Structure formats: structure tokens, C-alpha cells
Amino acid sequence: MKRRRYHPPRIAGWILKNTARYEENFAIIGDFDEEFHEVVREKGASFARLWYWRHCVRSLPIFIKDSVYWSFIMFRNYLKIAFRSIKKHKGYSFINISGLAIGMAVCILILMWVLNELSYDKFHEKADRICRVTMDLEVGSTLHTPVTLTAVGPALVRDFPEVIYSTRMLPPNRVAVKYEDKLFQEARVGYAENAVFDIFTFPFVSGDPKTALEAPYTVVITESMAEKYFGGEDPLGKILRFNNERDFSVTGIVKDIPSNSHFRFNMLCSFQTFIKEGDASDDQWFDVRFYTYLLLDENADVKKLEQKLPDFLDKYVGEALKASGGSIQLSLQPLKRIHLYSDFERDMSANSDITYVYLFSGIALFVLLIAGINFINLSTARSATRAQEVGMRKTLGAVRSRLIGQFLGESLIYSFLSMVLALVLLKLSLPLFNSLIGRELSMNFIQTPWLLVAILGMAIVVGFFAGSYPAFFLSSFQPVRVLKGLLKVGASNSRFRRILVVLQFAISIALIIGTLIVYKQILFMKNTKLGFNKEHVVVIPRMNDAIRKSYHSIRGELLNLQGVIDVGASDLVPSRGHLIGSFLPEGFPDDQRQTMDYMNVDTHYIPAMGMEIIAGRNFSEDFATDQDDSVLINETAAKKFGWEDPVGKRFVFRPPPGREGETTYVSVIGLIKDFHLQSLRERINPLVIFYDYDNLFSVSIRLAPDNITNTMELLKKKWGELDPNRPFNYFFLDDAYDSQYRTEERLKNITFYFSFLAIFIGCLGLFGMASFTAEQRTKEIGIRKVLGASVPGLVRLLAKEFIILVVVANLIAWPVAYWAMNRWLQSFAYRTGINPLIFVISAVLALSIALFTVSYQAIRIALSNPVDALRYE
Amino acid sequence: MKELTKIEEILLLAIWRLKEDAYGVKIRKYVSQIIDKDFTYGNLYSALSQLSKKKYVRKTIGETTPDRRGRRKIYYTVSPEGVKALKTAREMNEKMWEGVSDYAFD
Numbered sequence: 001m002k003r004r005r006y007h008p009p010r011i012a013g014w015i016l017k018n019t020a021r022y023e024e025n026f027a028i029i030g031d032f033d034e035e036f037h038e039v040v041r042e043k044g045a046s047f048a049r050l051w052y053w054r055h056c057v058r059s060l061p062i063f064i065k066d067s068v069y070w071s072f073i074m075f076r077n078y079l080k081i082a083f084r085s086i087k088k089h090k091g092y093s094f095i096n097i098s099g100l101a102i103g104m105a106v107c108i109l110i111l112m113w114v115l116n117e118l119s120y121d122k123f124h125e126k127a128d129r130i131c132r133v134t135m136d137l138e139v140g141s142t143l144h145t146p147v148t149l150t151a152v153g154p155a156l157v158r159d160f161p162e163v164i165y166s167t168r169m170l171p172p173n174r175v176a177v178k179y180e181d182k183l184f185q186e187a188r189v190g191y192a193e194n195a196v197f198d199i200f201t202f203p204f205v206s207g208d209p210k211t212a213l214e215a216p217y218t219v220v221i222t223e224s225m226a227e228k229y230f231g232g233e234d235p236l237g238k239i240l241r242f243n244n245e246r247d248f249s250v251t252g253i254v255k256d257i258p259s260n261s262h263f264r265f266n267m268l269c270s271f272q273t274f275i276k277e278g279d280a281s282d283d284q285w286f287d288v289r290f291y292t293y294l295l296l297d298e299n300a301d302v303k304k305l306e307q308k309l310p311d312f313l314d315k316y317v318g319e320a321l322k323a324s325g326g327s328i329q330l331s332l333q334p335l336k337r338i339h340l341y342s343d344f345e346r347d348m349s350a351n352s353d354i355t356y357v358y359l360f361s362g363i364a365l366f367v368l369l370i371a372g373i374n375f376i377n378l379s380t381a382r383s384a385t386r387a388q389e390v391g392m393r394k395t396l397g398a399v400r401s402r403l404i405g406q407f408l409g410e411s412l413i414y415s416f417l418s419m420v421l422a423l424v425l426l427k428l429s430l431p432l433f434n435s436l437i438g439r440e441l442s443m444n445f446i447q448t449p450w451l452l453v454a455i456l457g458m459a460i461v462v463g464f465f466a467g468s469y470p471a472f473f474l475s476s477f478q479p480v481r482v483l484k485g486l487l488k489v490g491a492s493n494s495r496f497r498r499i500l501v502v503l504q505f506a507i508s509i510a511l512i513i514g515t516l517i518v519y520k521q522i523l524f525m526k527n528t529k530l531g532f533n534k535e536h537v538v539v540i541p542r543m544n545d546a547i548r549k550s551y552h553s554i555r556g557e558l559l560n561l562q563g564v565i566d567v568g569a570s571d572l573v574p575s576r577g578h579l580i581g582s583f584l585p586e587g588f589p590d591d592q593r594q595t596m597d598y599m600n601v602d603t604h605y606i607p608a609m610g611m612e613i614i615a616g617r618n619f620s621e622d623f624a625t626d627q628d629d630s631v632l633i634n635e636t637a638a639k640k641f642g643w644e645d646p647v648g649k650r651f652v653f654r655p656p657p658g659r660e661g662e663t664t665y666v667s668v669i670g671l672i673k674d675f676h677l678q679s680l681r682e683r684i685n686p687l688v689i690f691y692d693y694d695n696l697f698s699v700s701i702r703l704a705p706d707n708i709t710n711t712m713e714l715l716k717k718k719w720g721e722l723d724p725n726r727p728f729n730y731f732f733l734d735d736a737y738d739s740q741y742r743t744e745e746r747l748k749n750i751t752f753y754f755s756f757l758a759i760f761i762g763c764l765g766l767f768g769m770a771s772f773t774a775e776q777r778t779k780e781i782g783i784r785k786v787l788g789a790s791v792p793g794l795v796r797l798l799a800k801e802f803i804i805l806v807v808v809a810n811l812i813a814w815p816v817a818y819w820a821m822n823r824w825l826q827s828f829a830y831r832t833g834i835n836p837l838i839f840v841i842s843a844v845l846a847l848s849i850a851l852f853t854v855s856y857q858a859i860r861i862a863l864s865n866p867v868d869a870l871r872y873e
Numbered sequence: 874m875k876e877l878t879k880i881e882e883i884l885l886l887a888i889w890r891l892k893e894d895a896y897g898v899k900i901r902k903y904v905s906q907i908i909d910k911d912f913t914y915g916n917l918y919s920a921l922s923q924l925s926k927k928k929y930v931r932k933t934i935g936e937t938t939p940d941r942r943g944r945r946k947i948y949y950t951v952s953p954e955g956v957k958a959l960k961t962a963r964e965m966n967e968k969m970w971e972g973v974s975d976y977a978f979d
Contacts, residue, residue: 020914022922024897028914030937030944031897037940038898059915066919 006045008036012056019060021067032056082413093414095768096375099761100418100462103371105425106757108455109433110364112441115451117357120260120339124201126295130335131302133292134344138327143580143595145346148330150280150287151316153193153294159312162300165195168280168290171348172265174542176726178241179229185727186225189242190265191274199295206236207252216276219269220252243544244725246273259440262338263348285317291348294332306332325591326582346577356747363754366507370758372466373500374765375411379470380497381772387477394479403475411467412460419459436749438742498805501769504762505809505846506816511755512842513817517834518748521825524680524832525741531675532574533610536705537733538712539573540719541698547723548696554722555604555699561718563704563711568605569696574677575737583688585641586650586665596637597677597685600692606632606672608702616647616670619691626691630669637686638671646671651688666690679740683829700733759846763853766802770857774798782866791862798858799851806850810843875927877962880920883907885929885959889951896935896946921949929955 013029020028032052039048086093121127133152137143153166172188194213196202204212205223212220219240226235235250242248248269257264274280280287296302309330321327333342340354393403426443434441445452547554555567572579582593603619603626614635619626631651638646649668655661674684703711716728774781781794789797818834825831877885887903888895897917905912924930935946951959 020918022918024918024922024932024947026944027897027947028918030941030946031901031914033942033944034938034940035898035901055911055914058913062913062915062919066922 006037006040006048008033008052009049009056012053015060016056016063019063019067021063021070079413082410085410086414086417091771092378092768095764096378096414097418097421099371099374099764100415100466101421101425102757102761103368104418104422104455104458104462105429106367106754107364107458108422108426108451109429109441110360111454112443112451113433113437113439114357114361115448116260116439116441117340117352120352121262121335123258123260124199124335126199126201127335129296129298129300130199131294131296131332132335132338133294134331134333135288136329136331137288138329144344145288146291146333146342146344146348147288147346148290148292149317149328150284150290151282152285152330153290153292154282155316156292156294156312160305160308162297162305163294164297165198165295167193167195167199167293168271169193169196169263169293169348170271170290172263174729175242175267176244176729177229177267178244178725179238182229183725183727184228185729186266188264188266189269190263190267191269191271193271195295196268196293199293202254202257205253205255206234207250209252212252213268213270214272215251216270216272217246217248218251218272219248219267220254221250221267222254222256222265224256225266226250226253240267242269245544248273262351286320293335302332302334306330324582325593360750363511363751366511367754367758367761368462370504370507370761370765372462373504374761374768375414375466376469377497377500377765378768378772379407379411379467380473381769386474390474390477391479394477400475404471407471407474408464408467411470412463415459415463415466418462419455423455436753437746497769501762501766501802501805502809502812504758504765505806505850506812508755508758508762509810509813509842509846510817510820511751511758512845513813513838514821515748515751515755516838516842517817517821517825517832518744518751520832520835520838521828522741522744522748525744525828525830526738528676528680528830530574530737531611531673533702534574534734534737536703536708537609538701538703538715538730539698539733539736540701540728540730541573541576542729543697543699544723544726551602551693551696551699557718557722558699558701558715561711561714563707563714564701565704566604566608566702568608568700568702569602569698570605570700571600571692571695571697573698573700573733573736574675575679575733575740578677578685584652584654585643586652588641590654594640594686597687598690599677599687600690600695602693602696603691605700606689608700610702611675612673614671614673615645616668618670626669627693629666630691631666632670632672632689633668634672634684634687634689635674636684637688640686643668679737680830681740681828759849763849766850766853767857770798770802770854773801774857774861778861778864779870781861781864782868782870785862785866786870791859794862795855795858798861799854802850802854803847806847807843810839810846813842814839876965877929877958878920880916881924881929882959882962884917884920884924885951885955888930888949889956889959893948895949900949924955925949927954928952929958 013032016029016032017025022028032055036048036052039051043051086097124130132146133148133156134144134146135148137145150168153168156163157166168191170191172190174185174187175189177184177186177189192213194211197204197209197212202209205226207220212218221229221235221240229235229240230238235253238250239247240250271280275282280290296305309332313328313330317328339351340357342351390403394400423443430441430443443451543551551569555569558564558567578597579599580595581598583596583598584590584593588594601619603621606613606618613632616632619630619632623630633646638644641649643649646668647670650665651668653664653666655663672687672689676684677687701715715730719728777798781789781798784794784797818839821834825834883904884900887900887907891899891903897914900921901912901914901917904917921930925932929952930949931952933948933950935948937943937945
């Protein structure tokens with residue numbers, strides 16, 4: 001009789017097999033099977049199956065509990081072994097862990113920065129549908145700007161159904177704000193229409209977002225402003241006095257604007273104020289002061305809308321444009337692109353640039369790469385010592401996959417230790433980094449849990465990649481060859497290691513060259529003669545109307561102060577923006593108007609600033625006609641118009657199209673030497689200077705270089721008497737001028753620190769490598785010494801190998817760095833040349849650092865007593 | 874020496890009584906009978922692995938049968954340390970119950 005055999009439930013069997021992680025695993029399943037068959041015989045197959053399942057499920061909790069417990073014990077054991085090995089090879093571990101930690105810290109920092117950059121303006125709920133109108137104005141040359149025609153916003157809403165809301169805005173500006181006895185200079189006071197709250201997401205704490213800015217002379221303030229001015233009181237309905245001229249009533253309080261917003265205001269006043277005062281209107285086209293933001297319909301296509309804009313514009317301003325010979329092109333810029341993809345003149349705020357995001361991410365990856373290379377290099381170099389271990393393990397039955405697992409596990413432990421250290425480093429260096437980049441990044445894992453995930457991910461990826469080469473390499477040793485001593489370890493992988501070292505140093509050297517060139521460019525920009533003397537000039541911007549009217553007497557009073565050399569007034573100040581207009585030089589046809597910068601000054605401004613008149617004369621109060629009929633031009637203008645002797649040449653002013661009037665002329669009375677009105681990034685434009693008392697907003701005061709503190713005290717006191725209702729607000733011209741190069745300064749600082757770190761990590765690796773080489777060659781050196789080799793000769797022998805690597809690295813780094821930096825320099829109109837000396841300096845620097853690192857080991861081994869080295873065997 | 878838990882005591886005694894026949898299936902059945910409940914393999918092997926870790930039992934790998942589909946049995950025997958532990962447990966039990974009459978809880 002053949003009994004039919006029943007099979008126990010497979011799934012339950014599989015579960016048992018994988019949960020009962022005892023040594024007795026096979027016996028347990030055997031027991032289950034045996035009893036199963038017993039039950040089959042007694043009670044039948046289906047009952048037996050049920051029995052099997054029931055017992056399996058009932059046993060599971062305790063199996064799982066034990067299995068977790070044991071794997072924890074195993075893991076602890078494993079950690080213990082890894083830590084023991086870390087302790088045993090202290091130097092090696094230190095190099096590895098600290099190198100990786102620095103690399104990781106740099107990477108995390110940059111990651112935080114990049115994510116912050118990318119997060120700009122995304123907090124607005126409708127961010128995808130918001131865009132801003134930008135304009136290319138062409139009158140002779142072009143002006144590429146987000147400032148646009150005043151009437152554009154309302155007209156777009158009227159003409160296109162897909163444009164839901166529009167708001168015009170005036171960028172956050174400085175205003176003196178007064179409430180009762182509290183008087184502060186506020187830096188971020190802007191203007192907007194009420195639709196701003198429909199478009200952007202600015203949560204209201206109190207007040208009604210529907211009507212807050214509907215009326216003129218209303219203002220919405222942020223929570224911190226409410227606290228600053230009103231403390232515990234309810235701010236709604238309170239009156240703030242602006243510049244001692246206008247009263248605004250508070251109609252709303254919003255939460256503070258997040259720092260990752262391309263514009264930030266503390267107070268937002270009603271745009272209706274302008275309309276009420278007749279300073280702006282909804283059908284005023286040729287007025288370019290305001291920024292226009294739009295909220296589009298969900299289904300709107302930005303590109304399509306953009307295509308309709310030329311016709312739209314033609315309808316309203318076509319004729320006027322034709323008459324003036326200029327052209328205007330409107331574009332729409334999505335909100336999310338503003339921060340990283342803006343290259344406009346007169347933008348609301350200094351935006352960032354996507355290039356820097358790529359650049360810094362690249363550098364960070366390089367630093368991490370260098371650290372990873374170290375790890376790989378040192379691990380393979382150490383294979384000399386570990387080959388024996390591997391051979392032994394293999395002979396005793398370890399399979400290759402186990403060994404790979406072990407090495408990978410070890411490198412993961414290293415990388416996690418590094419991560420912990422990196423987080424500590426990060427915590428310590430964050431303030432420094434923040435001051436370098438001018439941001440307020442914080443390590444807040446609760447707010448940004450993904451950051452923690454990213455960091456953990458990085459630790460795993462780095463551990464895996466850095467560990468994989470050594471793991472596969474080491475585990476491939478054939479035990480017989482290794483144990484017999486046939487495998488000459490180190491030789492087979494030395495080429496790979498060399499390539500890695502070269503790569504490391506090439507990156508470091510390129511970074512050094514980059515830093516030096518950026519530094520040189522900054523020095524160049526700061527030290528170039530600007531055509532005027534920016535030192536020791538105090539500028540008091542934005543005089544109010546009353547002061548402006550009595551400027552003459554005030555000038556006299558200021559001159560009387562001790563330490564004041566000269567005082568001049570102008571409408572704009574070098575480095576703080578420029579005005580562009582189109583002018584018609586005499587002799588040019590009417591449709592060839594020339595774009596020129598222009599500014600207004602008084603008679604004292606040019607000598608006070610140290611600007612030089614080359615031909616003709618400065619404005620003078622002795623000539624009554626100077627105010628209306630005379631201008632100065634700069635050399636660039638004269639050259640552009642082909643005026644060899646510009647004095648006496650004239651500009652033509654036609655009456656506005658469609659209006660009656662006579663053509664008037666102004667004559668050039670003097671030629672002024674070219675000076676840099678803007679930063680050295682920009683070319684010097686043709687410039688025309690008018691003498692106009694009505695438009696002078698800023699006083700520039702030249703001080704005697706000694707005892708400036710004292711003079712400033714006197715000045716502050718005097719100004720307080722003259723303008724008691726505003727805080728004394730001033731800046732030094734040289735600071736303002738230099739602050740234009742803040743981006744470059746940041747770039748320099750960051751590349752400086754990065755190249756330092758890259759070099760440091762690279763040297764750690766080199767040091768480790770050198771010590772292993774030295775160790776391996778102990779006997780060789782001993783024999784050489786016995787045979788009469790000198791210490792310097794030995795050092796040279798040991799160092800030579802590494803020096804060659806660094807030289808090769810130089811040869812690779814030079815062209816790359818030259819190409820990259822040359823491109824960078826192209827963005828400056830006035831730039832320093834790339835001096836070959838910089839390459840030599842960085843080469844010498846890299847070489848000497850490498851030499852220093854290597855020679856410590858080399859000298860140590862060369863000085864050691866040969867007896868010690870040869871005594872073994 | 875640590876005291877045995879009740880379950881360890883029962884198991885050791887079972888192994889000792891089962892002599893040559895002390896492997897998983899038999900031990901489980903015996904214990905189930907004593908405690909009058911279906912003793913699970915989970916509890917059995919969790920306790921057995923503890924006992925062998927404490928060196929109270931010794932393991933020997935035995936034969937297999939067709940029902941076991943090739944998986945060998947593991948036979949357990951009580952080691953001298955195990956015997957000592959059993960003795961101590963018994964003494965403790967007797968001391969504990971000394972003077973308590975059989976009818977005390979009726």
C-alpha cells in the first residue's frame with residue numbers, strides 16, 4: 001500500500017524558516033513536519049494544515065522577538081569589532097573619518113544652501129500662476145528691466161480674461177517712520193495695490209485682506225513692526241507718520257515675510273496714495289517706476305499670453321513709440337524664476353544666480369569626491385596588511401560575498417561615524433558659513449525632515465561607493481597566492497591609486513587658482529582709479545523738501561564744521577543706480593537718438609568729488625544760463641558722437657510729439673574725464689550732466705581724512721538740528737561702492753575655504769599614503785642605508801613619486817582653471833588679466849604642501865636605524 | 874548560579890525523564906501534557922536556546938525520518954550543571970512548601 005504524502009503548508013513553512021533564527025532552525029521545521037504528518041494520520045489533512053498554521057502563528061511572536069534580540073546582539077558585536085579595528089589603526093581611522101566628515105559637512109552645507117536657493121518664493125500658494133511683467137526698452141541701446149509702464153497692469157486685466165489680478169509695486173525703500181515718540185529708519189517700506197494679497201500669500205493676523213489697501217494713506221505692517229511700534233496695543237487704526245510728511249493709518253497686520261522671498265517688506269502702503277496725490281494713474285503709459293505682478297488663471301499659458309503682448313502694446317502706445325523712434329517689448333517672468341534667473345537692471349533686490357548654484361554644488365561634490373578618494377586609496381593601500389587576513393578568512397571558509405559584506409559594512413560604519421562628526425562640524429561652522437553667504441540657514445530637522453533623510457542617504461551612498469572598490473578588490477585575493485607571499489600587494493593597484501591622487505590634487509589646484517583669480521579681480525576692482533575720489537565721502541541720501549529748499553544756507557553751515565572740506569549735491573550717487581535717457585546730439589538725424597546716462601548736480605559736486613574737467617569749464621553760479629542751457633559730457637560720450645572738441649557742441653530737445661512748442665538746445669560747456677558711475681562690471685556709458693537745483697536729493701560731504709569720528713559727531717549733531725524729524729541716515733561712499741562687489745567677495749571667501757578644505761583633505765590622504773609606502777619600504781630603506789645611502793637622498797627617493805603626481809595634477813588643473821576663470825572674467829567690463837604667475841604660485845603652493853606632507857614620513861623612515869628595520873627575519 | 878525559571882525547570886525535568894527520546898516533538902508533547910495546555914514551539918525553542926546557552930543542556934544532532942523530509946532531529950540531554958540546577962530547584966521548592974499542609978488551601 002502506498003500512502004499518499006501530504007505536504008505541509010508552504011507559506012507557513014517559509015515563514016517559519018525565516019523567523020526561527022536559532023541554531024536549531026532545521027530541527028524546528030523538522031519537528032513541525034513530523035507532527036504535521038502525525039496529525040494527518042490521526043485527524044486528516046485539512047485539520048493538520050490548520051494545526052500547522054495555528055502553531056506557526058502562535059510561535060511567531062516569540063520567534064520574531066528572539067530573532068530581533070539576537071540580531072541586535074550580533075550587530076553590537078559587529079560594531080565592537082569595527083570599533084576595535086578603528087582604535088587599533090588610530091592614524092588611519094583619523095585620516096579616513098575626519099576627511100570624510102569634512103567632505104560631508106561641506107556637502108551638507110551646500111545642500112542646505114542650494115535647497116534654500118531653490119525654495120525662493122515657493123511658499124506662495126499660487127506661486128505657479130504668478131508672474132511679473134518685464135520690459136525691454138530700446139532707445140538707441142536697450143534697457144532690460146522688471147520696471148514697467150504704469151498702465152500695463154490694469155490694462156492687462158481689462159484686456160485678457162486669463163489675467164485675474166494685477167498689482168503694481170514700488171520696491172521696499174527706506175523711510176523714516178514715526179509713532180508718538182518712536183522714530184526709526186525703516187528699510188523695507190513698499191507700495192502695492194490691494195490685489196497683492198490676492199496674488200501672494202501673506203497671511204493676515206488681523207485686518208481684512210479684501211480691503212486693507214483699498215484706500216489711500218493706509219498701510220499693512222508685519223507682526224514684528226506691530227510689536228516694535230505698538231507693543232501690546234492694538235495697531236489697527238493707529239497712525240504712522242512717514243518722513244514727517246504723510247500720515248498712514250494701519251489697516252492690517254501680516255505675518256513676517258519669510259527670508260526666502262525675493263522681496264521682503266516690513267510695511268506695505270497703499271498704491272492708491274499715489275493716485276490720490278496725482279502721482280500715478282491707471283492710464284499713464286510713459287511712466288516707468290513700478291513693478292507689475294500678475295495672477296493668471298489656472299489654465300492660462302504664459303507663452304501664449306506673451307505672444308499677444310506686442311499687439312496689446314501696439315494698441316495703446318504704438319503711435320507714441322513710432323514718433324519717438326523707440327521700441328518696447330514686454331515679457332512675462334514666472335515668479336519661481338525670479339530669484340535664480342534674473343539679469344535685469346534696476347531689479348527689486350539683488351537676486352542670486354543659477355550659475356552659482358551649479359558652481360557651488362559642483363565644488364561641494366568635488367570636495368566629497370576627494371574625501372571618498374582618500375578612503376578608497378587608504379583602504380587599498382592598507383590591503384598589504386589586510387591581504388593576509390583575507391587569505392586566512394578565505395581558507396577558513398569565508399565566502400566572497402561574506403567578505404564583501406564585511407568590508408562594505410566596515411566602510412558604512414566609517415561613513416556613519418563621519419556623518420556624526422560632520423553634523424558636529426556643521427553645527428560649529430554654520431554661523432561662519434551664514435556670514436559668508438549672507439543668509440540665515442539653520443539646522444532644523446523638525447522643520448525640514450528631508451534634510452535628515454538626505455544626510456542619512458548621503459552617508460549610505462558615500463559608505464557604499466567608497467567601500468565598494470576596496471571590498472571587491474580585497475575580497476578577490478586568492479588565498480593560496482596571498483599566503484604563499486606570491487601576491488605583491490600594492491603593485492597591482494598602484495596605478496589606480498595614482499590616478500586618484502592626481503585627480504584629488506588637480507581639483508585642489510584648480511580651486512586655488514580660482515580663488516587667487518577672484519581675489520585678484522576684487523583687488524583690481526577696488527583699486528582701480530574710478531575717475532573720482534571715493535574715500536572719506538559721507539553721503540546723506542534723500543533730503544526732504546524743506547532741506548532741499550534751503551540747501552544753500554545748509555551748505556554754508558556744513559562747511560563751517562570742523563573737518564568738512566567740501567560739500568556737493570546731486571540727484572544720484574555713484575554705485576547707487578543710474579538714470580537712462582535718450583538724447584539727440586546735434587548733427588544726428590531725429591531717429592538716431594542716443595541712449596545716455598544722465599545725472600543732475602550742483603556747481604560744487606564735481607570738484608568736491610575730485611572729478612576732473614579736461615576741457616571747457618565746470619558749471620558756475622556766475623553764468624545765469626548754466627542752469628537751463630548747459631551740460632557737461634564725459635569722454636565716452638564725446639568719443640561716441642565723434643566730437644573731437646566737444647565744448648560748444650549742442651543737444652537738441654524737440655517738443656513732445658503732438659504738442660506745440662519750440663525746439664530748444666543745450667550746449668556742452670565742459671568735458672569731464674570718464675569716471676565709473678557704476679561698478680566695474682559695467683562699461684562706462686556716455687554720460688550727460690545737468691546743472692539743476694530742483695532735483696538734488698543727496699548731499700555728498702568730503703571730510704578731512706583725520707579725526708573722522710569727531711567730524712561725524714559734529715555732522716550728526718548739526719543734521720539733527722536741520723532735520724529733527726528723521727534719524728540721521730548716511731553712508732560712506734567707499735563702503736557703498738565696495739559693497740557692489742559683495743557677490744564676488746562671497747565667491748572668493750567660499751572658494752577660499754573650499755580650496756583650503758580640499759587641499760587639507762587631499763593632504764590627509766597623501767599623508768596616509770606616504771606612511772603606508774614608507775612602512776612597506778622599511779626594509780628597502782634599511783638596506784639602502786646600510787649600503788651607504790644618505791638621508792637627503794632617501795627622502796628624495798621617497799618623495800619623488802608623490803611630487804610627480806602633483807606635477808601631473810598641475811598640468812591637468814591649469815587649462816581647466818584657465819578656461820573656467822577666463823569665462824568668469826568675461827562678465828566684467830573691466831577685468832584683470834590672468835597672470836601666469838598665479839599658476840606658478842598655485843603650483844608651488846600645492847607642491848610645497850605635498851612635499852611637506854610626504855617628507856614628514858620620508859624623513860622619519862630615512863632617519864630610522866636600519867638595524868630596527870632589518871632585525872626581523 | 875542563577876535560579877531556573879519555572880518553564881526551564883519543567884523543560885529540564887522533561888528532558889531528563891524522556892532520556893533517549895528527548896527531541897522537539899516529544900518534549901513539546903510531554904510539556905503540553907504537564908501544563909495541560911498546547912505548548913508552542915516558539916516558547917519551547919526560545920527556552921531551549923536559553924538553556925543551551927547556559928550550558929544546562931547538551932545538544933546532539935540525530936537521525937531524520939521520512940516525515941521530517943530530511944531534517945535531522947536535535948536530541949537534548951541534561952548536563953551535570955543542569956542536574957545541579959535541578960537539584961537546587963527541587964530543594965528550593967521543598968523549602969518553600971515545607972510545613973504547608975496538603976489541605977491548606979481547601
